[in-house]
Amino acid sequence: MRGHDLAALRRMNTNAVLRSLRTQAQTLGQLSTSTGLSRPTVELLVEELVAQGLAEEAESVTGRSGRPARSFRFRGEAGHVVGVDIGLHKIVLLLSDLSGAVSAAEREDIDPRMSGPDRLAFLRARIDRFLVDHKVRQDDLWALAVGVPGVVDDSGRILSVVVPEWTDLDLARKLGSAFSCRILAENDVNLATLAEHWRGAAQLADDVACVLAGRRSSCGVLIDGRLHRGRRGGAGELGLLPQLGLARAQDVLIWEGERREGESEVEALARAAGEGDPAALEVLDRYAARLAPGVAALVLALDPELVVLSGGLTPAGGSLTPLLVRHLRDITLHVPRIAVSTLGEQGVALGAVRKALDCVDEALTQAPGALPPLPPPVR
Amino acid sequence: MRGHDLAALRRMNTNAVLRSLRTQAQTLGQLSTSTGLSRPTVELLVEELVAQGLAEEAESVTGRSGRPARSFRFRGEAGHVVGVDIGLHKIVLLLSDLSGAVSAAEREDIDPRMSGPDRLAFLRARIDRFLVDHKVRQDDLWALAVGVPGVVDDSGRILSVVVPEWTDLDLARKLGSAFSCRILAENDVNLATLAEHWRGAAQLADDVACVLAGRRSSCGVLIDGRLHRGRRGGAGELGLLPQLGLARAQDVLIWEGERREGESEVEALARAAGEGDPAALEVLDRYAARLAPGVAALVLALDPELVVLSGGLTPAGGSLTPLLVRHLRDITLHVPRIAVSTLGEQGVALGAVRKALDCVDEALTQAPGALPPLPPPVR
DNA sequence: ATATTTATGAAGGACTTCTTCCTAAAGGGC
DNA sequence: GCCCTTTAGGAAGAAGTCCTTCATAAATAT
Numbered sequence: 001m002r003g004h005d006l007a008a009l010r011r012m013n014t015n016a017v018l019r020s021l022r023t024q025a026q027t028l029g030q031l032s033t034s035t036g037l038s039r040p041t042v043e044l045l046v047e048e049l050v051a052q053g054l055a056e057e058a059e060s061v062t063g064r065s066g067r068p069a070r071s072f073r074f075r076g077e078a079g080h081v082v083g084v085d086i087g088l089h090k091i092v093l094l095l096s097d098l099s100g101a102v103s104a105a106e107r108e109d110i111d112p113r114m115s116g117p118d119r120l121a122f123l124r125a126r127i128d129r130f131l132v133d134h135k136v137r138q139d140d141l142w143a144l145a146v147g148v149p150g151v152v153d154d155s156g157r158i159l160s161v162v163v164p165e166w167t168d169l170d171l172a173r174k175l176g177s178a179f180s181c182r183i184l185a186e187n188d189v190n191l192a193t194l195a196e197h198w199r200g201a202a203q204l205a206d207d208v209a210c211v212l213a214g215r216r217s218s219c220g221v222l223i224d225g226r227l228h229r230g231r232r233g234g235a236g237e238l239g240l241l242p243q244l245g246l247a248r249a250q251d252v253l254i255w256e257g258e259r260r261e262g263e264s265e266v267e268a269l270a271r272a273a274g275e276g277d278p279a280a281l282e283v284l285d286r287y288a289a290r291l292a293p294g295v296a297a298l299v300l301a302l303d304p305e306l307v308v309l310s311g312g313l314t315p316a317g318g319s320l321t322p323l324l325v326r327h328l329r330d331i332t333l334h335v336p337r338i339a340v341s342t343l344g345e346q347g348v349a350l351g352a353v354r355k356a357l358d359c360v361d362e363a364l365t366q367a368p369g370a371l372p373p374l375p376p377p378v379r
Numbered sequence: 380m381r382g383h384d385l386a387a388l389r390r391m392n393t394n395a396v397l398r399s400l401r402t403q404a405q406t407l408g409q410l411s412t413s414t415g416l417s418r419p420t421v422e423l424l425v426e427e428l429v430a431q432g433l434a435e436e437a438e439s440v441t442g443r444s445g446r447p448a449r450s451f452r453f454r455g456e457a458g459h460v461v462g463v464d465i466g467l468h469k470i471v472l473l474l475s476d477l478s479g480a481v482s483a484a485e486r487e488d489i490d491p492r493m494s495g496p497d498r499l500a501f502l503r504a505r506i507d508r509f510l511v512d513h514k515v516r517q518d519d520l521w522a523l524a525v526g527v528p529g530v531v532d533d534s535g536r537i538l539s540v541v542v543p544e545w546t547d548l549d550l551a552r553k554l555g556s557a558f559s560c561r562i563l564a565e566n567d568v569n570l571a572t573l574a575e576h577w578r579g580a581a582q583l584a585d586d587v588a589c590v591l592a593g594r595r596s597s598c599g600v601l602i603d604g605r606l607h608r609g610r611r612g613g614a615g616e617l618g619l620l621p622q623l624g625l626a627r628a629q630d631v632l633i634w635e636g637e638r639r640e641g642e643s644e645v646e647a648l649a650r651a652a653g654e655g656d657p658a659a660l661e662v663l664d665r666y667a668a669r670l671a672p673g674v675a676a677l678v679l680a681l682d683p684e685l686v687v688l689s690g691g692l693t694p695a696g697g698s699l700t701p702l703l704v705r706h707l708r709d710i711t712l713h714v715p716r717i718a719v720s721t722l723g724e725q726g727v728a729l730g731a732v733r734k735a736l737d738c739v740d741e742a743l744t745q746a747p748g749a750l751p752p753l754p755p756p757v758r
Numbered sequence: 759a760t761a762t763t764t765a766t767g768a769a770g771g772a773c774t775t776c777t778t779c780c781t782a783a784a785g786g787g788c
Numbered sequence: 789g790c791c792c793t794t795t796a797g798g799a800a801g802a803a804g805t806c807c808t809t810c811a812t813a814a815a816t817a818t
Contacts (some may be wrong), residue, residue, distance in 0.1 A: 001395055001398050001399060001413075001414070002395055002414055002415045003391070003392040003395040003396070003414040003415050003416035003420070003775095004388060004391055004392065004395075005416075005774090005775060005776075005804095006388070006774065006775060006776085006803085006804050006805055006806095007775095007804080007805095009383060009385070009388045009774090009804095009805070009806090010804085010805065010806095012382070012383055013382040013383065013805090013806090016380055016381055016382040016383075017382070019380050020380060027765085028765080028766085029764085029765075034380075035380070035381055035382040036381045036382050037382035037384075037806080037807095038806070038807055038808080039765090039766090040766095040767080040768090040806080040807075040808090041382070041805080041806055041807075043766085043767085044805090044806095065762075065763055065764075065815075065816040065817060066762080066763040066764030066765070066814085066815060066816070067763075067764045067765045067766080067813070067814040067815045067816090068764085068765080068814080068815060068816095069764075069765060069766095070765080070766085151712065159712070207609065207610055219680075221680070221681075223602055223607060228602060228681070229682070230586065230681055230682020230683065231586055231682050231683060231684040231713070231715065232682055232712075232713045233682070234679070234682040234712045234713055235680065235681055235682040236679075236680060236682075237679050237682075237712055238676065238679045238680055240679055240710070240711070240712060241672065241675055241676055241679055241710055241711075242710065243622050243623060243624075243672045243675075243676075243710075244622060244676070245622075293620065293622045296620055296622075297617065297620055297622075297623065297676045297680065298680055300613070300615075300616045300617045300619055300620055301598075301600070301614065301615060301617055301676065301677055301680040301681065302600075302607070302609055302614055302680065302681075303608070303609020303610050303611055303612070303613040303614040303615075303616075304609065304610060305610040331619070331620055331621065331622075332619070332620075333530065333538070333611075333613045333616055333619060334610070334611045334613055336610065382806095384773095384805085384806060384807075385772085385773050385774055385775095385805065385806060385807090386773085386774095388773095388774070388775090388805090389773085389774065389775095392774090392775090406796085407796080407797085408795085408796070416775080416776095417775070417776055417777080418796085418797085419775080419776080419777090419797095419798080419799090420774080420775060420776075422797085422798085423774090423775095444784070444785045444786065444793075444794055444795075445783085445784060445785070445793080445794040445795030445796070446782065446783040446784050446785090446794075446795050446796045446797080447783075447784065447795085447796080448795075448796055448797090449796080449797085759818100760817100760818085761816105761817085761818075762815105762816080762817075762818090763814100763815085763816080763817095764813100764814085764815080764816100765812100765813080765814080765815095766811105766812075766813070766814090767810105767811095767812080767813095768809105768810090768811090768812100769808105769809085769810090769811105770807105770808090770809085770810105771806105771807085771808080771809100772805105772806085772807080772808100773804105773805085773806080773807095774803105774804085774805080774806100775802105775803085775804080775805100776801105776802085776803075776804095777800105777801085777802080777803095778799105778800085778801085778802100779798105779799090779800085779801105780797105780798090780799085780800105781796100781797080781798080781799100782795100782796080782797070782798095783794100783795085783796080783797090784793105784794085784795085784796095785792105785793085785794080785795100786791105786792085786793080786794100787790105787791090787792080787793095788789100788790085788791085788792095
């Protein structure tokens with residue numbers, strides 16, 4: 001609805017070049033064709049990006065005949081983001097540069113009985129130590145995202161059933177005093193969904209429902225490739241509806257068969273099912289039957305392209321999906337593709353990285369000039 | 380990801396002016412502030428729009444001191460669109476100009492036993508007659524949208540349970556031979572949802588679920604103000620899930636109390652409930668209890684801002700909503716606002732008009748130059 | 759060593775927007 | 789009825805952005 005002037009046009013074009021450069025290092029000629037801009041224009045814009053430290057000249061590709069073209073690449077090392085997953089039992093931290101290359105990962109168990117305030121202090125100190133250990137200065141950290149096991153509303157407040165003391169906590173603001181970058185809090189399953197779309201099982205789909213089935217049942221929803229949070233951040237919480245029986249689905253997951261050393265009950269079940277053990281398959285089928293109504297409700301409500309299953313049972317995914325598909329066939333209009341999460345324990349933290357990068361993206365898009373020290377969130 | 384040149388900038392700005400002008404007639408000065416463009420630029424663009432026939436000078440507003448400003452308005456009469464609702468029992472046709480002003484409405488009963496081919500021929504002839512009767516020439520008709528009682532997939536094919544013979548029919552293509560404009564087919568409930576957002580109960584909300592409860596149970600989903608159709612157009616079809624019991628919800632709607640002359644059973648029930656009749660309220664409460672799981676599934680899956688109830692029971696809406704809210708409170712995280720459809724029998728056709736206008740919009744946005752005879756859909 | 763291919767870089771032209779300044783037209787006060 | 793104030797209209801000039809074109813440079817292939 002609003003018009004644009006020449007400066008805005010320039011910003012848009014700078015952005016187009018930056019985006020294209022970020023997917024892959026390219027020569028000026030390639031950039032010209034990929035953006036649709038003329039070569040001289042691209043050259044000008046790239047020079048600007050180089051001056052800002054967001055791009056730099058790379059080795060020119062040789063081998064073909066003709067004068068070798070100058071090649072440029074996105075300078076991911078211009079800044080870093082951190083993604084954190086703080087669950088009830090553990091914390092996972094990931095360090096990534098602006099290009100999304102993860103350069104450090106840490107994991108630590110947490111006492112599930114840790115109190116709310118202690119937990120917050122722990123989180124702050126743990127992130128701080130993580131940054132120090134990996135030599136990330138405050139002004140090199142552009143954004144920080146934290147995944148929590150609870151609904152996060154638009155204002156950033158948490159409605160947590162897993163850590164009751166964190167209810168109504170504005171986590172981003174509490175962390176804001178310790179870190180000067182953008183800080184984001186988000187529901188863990190939503191982040192896992194983002195991660196699956198970025199680097200997991202949902203890379204090729206834009207309408208995705210990601211079902212977490214485990215101690216807690218929840219679901220993340222991606223529409224048109226973007227996270228759908230809902231009015232109060234509560235989209236996907238189908239686990240709460242008793243009629244669908246998701247909450248108690250895992251009760252049927254009992255495996256009394258052989259259990260090799262170091263295997264958990266679920267791992268043993270998954271292995272047995274993979275080997276074709278009829279008893280194991282029967283257990284899985286009962287589980288699929290319990291999962292089906294909840295998944296069907298999602299499928300009927302959203303008609304997604306893909307449903308991703310995540311949670312404790314992913315090792316058995318290969319055996320589980322055909323069983324689930326069979327149950328879904330009876331109660332849905334179209335059975336979508338079903339896939340199993342490929343990211344494991346790092347999924348949520350990786351989604352947090354993606355969310356932090358999205359935040360950086362947005363800031364870059366709006367003002368590709370003044371960047372490195374992103375201001376803290378305005379509230 | 381692609382760059383833009385000056386011509387594209389111009390298109391964008393022309394569009395901004397057109398959009399602004401369409402919401403309301405304005406002076407050049409007002410357009411300048413509303414679009415953020417300078418006055419000379421706005422003047423240039425408006426002149427162009429006038430030359431294209433999309434805008435014209437209106438009476439300048441006088442009364443205030445100072446030289447009166449020239450005022451311009453969108454020329455809605457530059458073209459027309461038609462929205463059609465063809466249900467099992469009736470057809471509704473609406474004629475609208477490009478500004479969305481409905482200038483003609485017709486309704487006609489249909490024999491529900493009419494065969495599929497006859498029904499198609501009837502639809503074509505009926506639209507044709509409608510156009511002739513209201514003196515709309517073919518090249519004055521920019522788009523035509525038809526709502527059907529069934530799922531319409533992306534390719535335009537219908538999956539209809541109401542008119543079985545229309546299954547797999549590509550309605551738009553079939554009508555394409557008779558009309559030279561853009562033709563669109565869409566699920567009726569989806570269109571009703573669009574209509575509620577445009578001119579009904581959902582004008583102020585952008586995340587909306589619109590529940591049709593009646594002979595057939597279905598639902599339309601609006602996310603970020605846009606219709607969410609789902610991968611195969613099947614989003615919102617929660618009525619099909621037996622666990623939620625939507626399909627049989629209306630079975631409890633039995634009213635054996637007083638029935639005034641001309642009243643249907645449901646109307647009598649609604650009136651009695653409105654008068655506080657305890658028996659009527661009990662019936663409604665039983666109905667609300669049956670509706671609740673399905674609505675809760677939607678609410679938990681999407682966390683919408685607003686749920687709109689439509690269908691046969693809308694006359695009782697005022698009594699029904701508080702009952703439904705009470706049932707929802709137990710099984711959802713956040714109870715959204717509940718509203719009752721205000722559009723009645725014209726809702727679907729009005730949504731079809733909106734869809735046709737959206738199609739015109741898109742075409743205008745892409746090429747605000749060569750317009751009046753929009754080419755038929757490319758397939 | 760020469761020809762070919764491809765990229766570079768500079769110059770000129772076209773287009774769009776903005777700012778600025780002066781003029782025009784209406785209403786209100788004297 | 790005249791003048792002043794207020795607001796809009798219109799023209800000119802300047803700045804910015806992009807495109808096209810052409811001569812030049814630097815590799816590889818013959």
